[in-house]
Amino acid sequence: MISLEFVYALMGIMMAGVAIVNLRDRASAKRYNNAAFWGLYATMFLFGSRLPHFVSGVLVIAMVVVLVVGKLGGPPAEVTSREERERSAARWGSRLFVPALAIAGVTLLGTFTLKNARVNGVALVDPAQVTLVALALSTIVALALGMAMLRSPLAAPIVEARRLMDAVGWAAVLPQALAALGAIFALAGVGPIVAGLVQRWIPLDTPFAAVAAYTLGMALFTGIMGNAFAAFPVMTAGIGLPLVVHRFGGNVAVMAAVGMLSGFCGTLTTPMAANFNIVPVALLEIPDEYAVIKAQLPTAVLLLAANTAIMYLFVYRR
8 A cells, every 4th residue: 555655755765865966066065964964854754654753853953953053055056057048948838837737637636546546455545645645646747757858867856856955955844843843732732722812812702703713813823833734733722623613513624624724824924934935035036035925915814804704604504
């Protein structure tokens, strides 16, 4: 059975390749630091499920030490000029989007077809992880298409992966770290504490007030955490389940679905979501580091208001 371990293995192989390319780059002053950082990251992907929790924690601390003490180096210089890249883009035109569109298409196809695929009566893919496995397979398909179209050297994917990861730097690890922090908060009982504080200062005596507190809380806590997946267990345990569902009889599926969408509104407004809002600014060399957030802020406000209205209209409907 293909499980989430398959995805971890692919990520681990890629990160190991990034570490090796960094190590072999004698022109980089920080090659050992970068190689150590991405090598430790690769180790957790490849062997994290088999390592004791203590060892995994030590590896995370080692990554922090490398980052703080040794610092990371930036990406290497481009091997082609801007003019060459523009000429290549003009030559290929819209066909350059074929690999990217293949990711979405193959993921969707795999989600529907792999769910019921069986070999000798055994599920081919873990039913709980079908979408993620399909996404991993789609990236392999997209990579093959891109290589065939552009006729790139075999080493090009990992060399360019190294360039991208070194440009992103520590922010590449941020989504996982924040998601893990959300799980820790949930286990530590932060949700009920948040609920107590909210109920102490805000009257939640009506169904609409409970919905508004939940959607706004999801957006706000996501902005603080930088990740809606980290905010979800805390706000759902503190406000969503006890108030929207249990006190006022709301539909848990509607509450959860629209609640996550409300959290994503917070993602649009925060520098803590560095991989979405700060890294693109650096990659595109935009002078204003908050340019992406400023452009997204009106949309985030409108979407949050719409999500609040949608939840109130449908969560209590029988």
